[in-house]
Amino acid sequence: MPEATYRTGTPVWTDLTSSDPQRIIPFYTELFGWGAEDGGDPQYGGYVTFTLHGKPVAGLGPQQEGNPYGNLWTVYIASDDASATAGKAAAAGGQVMLPAMQVGDQGTLALLADPAGAVVGLWQPDQHAGFAYQDEPGAPVWFETMSRNFPAALDFYRNVFEWDYTTEADTDDFRYSTATIDGSPVAGVMDAARFLPEGVPSFWQFYIGVGNADATVEAATRLGGSVVEAPQDSPYGRIATIADPLGAMLRIDEPPAGN
Structure with a gap:
């Protein structure tokens, strides 16, 4: 089970925004055999990392106050410069819903909406490279x-x-x-x-x-x-x-x- 590697422009991460993370953690861990690790750092707002074979495979975060969009998964595409890619997206007719924001030493994220309205994330990796496995059960x-x-x-x-x-x-x-x-x-x-x-x-x-x-x-x-x-x-x-x-x-x- 070789670990996944990524290039700019390829999907690199998925995470779930949930209205009740603790309630649904057992659903995913039992269904896919995932582990669930709480980052334990308040700056990450209770973010949980689902793991496969002990390594990251998906994420889970609480629905923030004022955010009407909950209980949905987001796909993130790898970027070597999230701010620049967000600028390209705006110039190409998309909407920047969340400007590039650094997430501690893990990386930088942004959220976009394409011209058809589909929301997609950007992830510029630092210490967190993305999901460790792809194209196997549980990944x-x-x-x-x-x-x-x-x-x-x-x-x-x-x-x-x-x-x-x-x-x-x-x-x-x-x-x-x-x-x-x-x-x-x-x-x-x-x-x-x-x-x-x-x-x-x-x-x-x-x-x-x-x-x-x-x-x-x-x-x-x-x-x-x-x-x-x-x-x-x-x-x-x-x-x-x-x-x-x-x-x-x-x-x-x-x-x-x-x-």
Whole structure:
């Protein structure tokens, strides 16, 4: 299980903003076999690091007073200069929701909204490099944005992160591009305008690898979560969408046999 390495422009971290962190910690630790480590430093505001094999794999923070957005996961993309990248995002038609802010000696973060309204984070690593593992059970395996403005999203991420794209499908029923850097896939962009329910904005989502999607869905329900989309087979594995006991959603992916 080699540790993950990252390049600028690739997803590097995910964390959950929760209205009741202590309530949902057992859900994630039992479901994915994660550990949960409290940083113990007041400057981090009660932030908890979920671990896999003893190393960071995701984060959890409390919903701050005055923040209306809770019980949701955020995807962060690596930047070598979060302030400069935020400036590029604004120039490319995005919105800087949280300017670059240093987080102790861990790194620097910023929050953006792309032109379609999807919120995504920036992370400029210092002592905290990002998740230690990827593409294995209990670790992130894929990231994508569900976009209400597909052309604008493609242009934005190309301009800000220098992504290239491979077209996976281009029909009214299914339009999807895979973002690449030097030919390596890093994330997906889906045209979701036709099927997102009214009032649901564009958003980023990610997938956690599991050994058995059906068993994981059953466990999620037993632990107080819910099934948003039942497991379905796809060319990329058996995929489902679940929600934790407070409604935060994420996807799980059992890879195809032989992967």
